[in-house]
Amino acid sequence: MKQIIAQPLTRDAFAQFGDVIETDGAESFLINAGKCTRFHDLAKVETAGENAHTLINIFRGTPYDFPLALEMVERHPLGSQAFIPLSQEPFLVVVAPDAGGRAGDPQAFISAPNQGVNYARNTWHAVLTPIGKAQDFVVVDRGGDGNNLEEFYYPQPWTIALPGSFQGTDQ
Amino acid sequence: MKQIIAQPLTRDAFAQFGDVIETDGAESFLINAGKCTRFHDLAKVETAGENAHTLINIFRGTPYDFPLALEMVERHPLGSQAFIPLSQEPFLVVVAPDAGGRAGDPQAFISAPNQGVNYARNTWHAVLTPIGKAQDFVVVDRGGDGNNLEEFYYPQPWTIALPGSFQGTDQ
Numbered sequence: 001m002k003q004i005i006a007q008p009l010t011r012d013a014f015a016q017f018g019d020v021i022e023t024d025g026a027e028s029f030l031i032n033a034g035k036c037t038r039f040h041d042l043a044k045v046e047t048a049g050e051n052a053h054t055l056i057n058i059f060r061g062t063p064y065d066f067p068l069a070l071e072m073v074e075r076h077p078l079g080s081q082a083f084i085p086l087s088q089e090p091f092l093v094v095v096a097p098d099a100g101g102r103a104g105d106p107q108a109f110i111s112a113p114n115q116g117v118n119y120a121r122n123t124w125h126a127v128l129t130p131i132g133k134a135q136d137f138v139v140v141d142r143g144g145d146g147n148n149l150e151e152f153y154y155p156q157p158w159t160i161a162l163p164g165s166f167q168g169t170d171q
Numbered sequence: 172m173k174q175i176i177a178q179p180l181t182r183d184a185f186a187q188f189g190d191v192i193e194t195d196g197a198e199s200f201l202i203n204a205g206k207c208t209r210f211h212d213l214a215k216v217e218t219a220g221e222n223a224h225t226l227i228n229i230f231r232g233t234p235y236d237f238p239l240a241l242e243m244v245e246r247h248p249l250g251s252q253a254f255i256p257l258s259q260e261p262f263l264v265v266v267a268p269d270a271g272g273r274a275g276d277p278q279a280f281i282s283a284p285n286q287g288v289n290y291a292r293n294t295w296h297a298v299l300t301p302i303g304k305a306q307d308f309v310v311v312d313r314g315g316d317g318n319n320l321e322e323f324y325y326p327q328p329w330t331i332a333l334p335g336s337f338q339g340t341d342q
Binding site: 023026036043047053056061062114128136139140 | 211289310
């Protein structure tokens with residue numbers, strides 16, 4: 001079984017898969033007579049296909065045990081999907097490049113507090129994977145007609161481990 | 172000067188102005204082999220006009236003093252605008268019905284923890300008004316061409332007070 005170790009989530013490392021949604025390093029400007037900072041347009045939202053529209057949802061995810069056996073990734077051919085945590089807890093972000101219509105080798109990242117992600121349209125990713133505790137997320141994705149889900153099962157599961165240095169927010 | 176007292180934010184009271192974004196009472200179903208609850212489609216997102224698309228932003232708002240003098244409300248003719256707090260702190264939600272192209276008498280609400288709002292397209296509302304502390308919000312609104320901002324100044328400011336029973340989250 002092949003194993004990977006999750007790495008810190010950064011804009012550079014994630015760039016080919018979508019957006020890291022965070023204020024650090026983001027473009028911003030003042031609005032409302034200086035009372036509010038707008039960190040502007042942090043993710044490329046895509047909604048394609050018939051009757052496409054943007055959905056705002058809340059996902060309540062239960063935590064996973066580690067090391068994790070990753071068997072499946074999925075992608076959404078018709079839209080992006082953003083996850084913004086409503087807590088300061090970490091979650092695991094797993095993505096994979098496309099390899100001729102199948103998912104290539106996965107890459108795994110651990111979010112820092114105040115980081116969300118937006119999976120670009122048609123990007124392979126694992127399901128929502130909270131670490132440590134049940135967590136709520138704002139999710140912005142696509143509604144409409146047509147099939148917006150494709151799944152890929154790896155021939156053999158991957159093992160995803162947290163780094164030995166990893167400490168949850170409670171420790 | 173006319174005064175109003177802010178009231179608790181509820182779906183019923185807010186229905187004519189847009190959506191309260193909260194899990195309580197929302198439609199939900201299980202996904203990801205039962206590991207995640209999806210509270211589905213909590214807000215009607217609208218993006219109209221040329222080159223319209225959905226934006227995901229983070230707004231960092233500084234708190235306001237109370238009683239508040241409300242001079243101005245605004246509306247967005249081309250899109251909805253959702254505010255989902257990233258903290259448990261309360262914020263003030265001020266909306267007004269339209270009265271022949273001008274804003275009518277305002278109504279004010281105080282959010283509970285885990286409540287966000289979505290202002291429907293073209294609904295008069297006050298600017299982001301945190302109570303007590305600086306707060307971050309996920310904001311989902313509309314980008315694109317055309318003028319998406321209209322402001323209305325009341326002939327005389329309204330005074331908005333918090334109820335005498337109101338306790339911030341710190342007390």
